[in-house]
Amino acid sequence: MTSLEHIQDLRAFIAASPSSFHAARESARRLAAAGFSQLPESAEWPVYGKHFVVRDGAVIAWAVPEDATATTGFNILGAHTDSPSFKLKPKPTTGRYGWLQAGVEVYGGPLLNSWLDRELQFAGRLVDLDGRESLVATGPLLRFPQLAIHLDRAANDGLKLDKQQHMNPVWGQGNPGSEDLLGLLAARAGVDAKTIGGYDIVVADTQPGQVFGAHNEFFAAGRMDNLTSVHAGLTALINAAATDSTADTVIPVLAAFDHEEIGSGSRSGACGPILEDILTRVSDGLGASVSERRRAFANSFCVSADAGHAVHPNYAERHDPANLPVLGGGPLLKINANQRYATDATGAAIWAGLSNVTGAPYQEFVSNNDVPCGSTIGPLTATRLGIRTVDVGTPLLSMHSARELCGVDDPFHLSRITETFFRTAV
Template sequence: MDTTEYMTGFAEFIQASPSSYHAAHEVARQLTSAGFSELKEEDPWIAPKKTFVIRDGAIIAWITPDNAPTTAPVRILGAHTDSPGFKLKPQSTIGSHGWLQVGVEVYGGPLLNSWLDRELELSGRLVLKDGSQHLVRTGPFMRIPQLAIHLDREANNGLKLDKQRNTAPVYGVGDPRAADVLGHLAQLADIPSQDVAGYDIISTDTQPPARFGLDDTLFAAPRMDNLSSTYAGLVALLNAPEDGGHISMLAAFDHEEIGSETRSGACGPFLEDVLTRIYDGLGATLEESARAMAQSWCISSDAGHSIHPNYGERHDPNVQPLAGNGPLLKINANQRYATDGVGAALWVRSCEAAGVPYQDFVSNNNSPCGSTIGPLTATRIGIRTVDVGIPLISMHSAREMCHVNDVVYLSRAIGAFFAGA
């Protein structure tokens, strides 16, 4: 797949995935088109060769080689499907001074000012009283308006947003009792609003992804943290060999941006449950599955930081990865990233086998280091793990930016990993 084809597919994937639930659904759709079969957790598992299972906004997919031994190791690409933003509150319809507004709660750590003056949509799932779930999205629906500079002459000297008072989006004018947000969502999903018992609805920027800059080498889009890794893993899995000596797996978790401590997050039991059932299906004893895990690997792929041209002092003075020069090998002495020397060697082998460059990343000592699913998966499963990802500018903005080469390089390196590098 060349760069143009890959970036077209990536842009389409982003547009189809405004929420974690939509992302899991889109991954499942593409897997099904490629011959994968869905398993339900509540059913007996007679697993075919190419399989996936969805848990809420997370999805795990894998390829089991023919005649796989009971000690077959697993090679996992770990990612996440959620992104920072605003989540719909229980009292979703509010109003002020004649304006209709949406009641929202901050989800994760969004760069708040980047969400101002953008046409936003609501998307996610509606859950009916009978337990059935329905995906829904509004398209452009609401906007968080800034205060005009004429009314705040000091705005350019330091904008500070109150998360409660200044972030409620507007979606019209009138009486909130006559223009219910939840009712609008139910109408879009073609279900009776009185049957909606619960919902998980998040905000997303609606401006389409775009290539721009010199030779169209730059790319801007919402939710690249971390749809960039989810899509790279999906493409690599769809092209993975089916007769290798290991199980190739994509594990895209939800709720990474809020700590992963949920049933569909990396701290939860989802991956462990799936692995247990896979090895049980292979007829493995506890001893044999332990031997399999000892040979297994997880690449935890999550977006990282490119050197910023206007804030170079915020980065390490000597380790300064630049967008376009390859995906990142993410390193932290305190194991906020799971990379160690053995994991670094695996990543070097994968990149060399794929013929792609890579770059080291480490934080400035004065800047706290964020974390990923990597240490969580390593702790929960005990599997060897290495942390990687593409370099971004404006991470956690409503619209992030990267270099097109890096997302292609990442998928090729993951492909080499699945091929056994």
């Protein structure tokens, strides 16, 4: 596969994943097509082979080789399926002056202005009173219209958006008393609105991803934070598990969590028990004692893969002057003295070794001291499980925008290094 082929497959993956639930379903579809079997969490599990679990908007997949033992290490790629956006509130049908609007709540930390004047969709899950889930994606339906410059002459001097007053999208014309947004969503999903007991619905961009630039070196799309990492890990796991030619005995694991953008504190987030639950059950299946499980964890390694910042040509002063990663230079090795990223010297050396073996480049990222960085699932996973963890990710511009920008080569390099990682005991 070439970089361009990889990016076109990423484009299709993003288009199929307008919400975390869709991302989990698309991952499950691809895993099943590659011979992985989906396991219900309430059932007894087989020990060996290729399997996955879907829990809400998260998916965990793994492959246990026939020669695995109770102390075989887990090589884990951690990522997340959610992206900054807006989430539908209760009593969502609002509006006035002949406009139909939707009540939405800000989800995570989106760049609000980037969502203005775009054709957007609602996407997510509807759950009926019997607990059955139906996924829905409306296609172009709504828009956050910006106020015309004639009515706000100071807009270009610093646009200020009130989350409650200004971020109410329009989705039609009419009377809110006689129109029902939830009914529209139910109709699009093919279910009876009267049976809906709950919903998790977000706003998503509808514009397809696009390759562009003087030499087709750029790729723009929504939700690349962090579907670039989910897709890279998914592709790498499917490729690594397709043959028995691994030089080392390891158990490769893709852990694509939900809710990272809001702190990971959920049953499907990295602060929750989902990864430990699954690793424990795999370990139990291999006959491990508590002590042997801890030995397996000591033999394990986690790559926390999340998007990072490329140097912005118009704001270079916001970056560390000696560390200026660029698009196309390879995935980032993310470093922070305060452990906002989990990378340490040993983890950095392991990542450098994987890069060398693969023949794919990487770049180091560290924040400007005056611009504190965010965090990732890396420190959470390291803290919960005691597994050594390194933080990496695809460099982006416009992170948390409705439409982000990466280099065409970087997601491919991340997937290639991850595939090497999934085949190699570290």
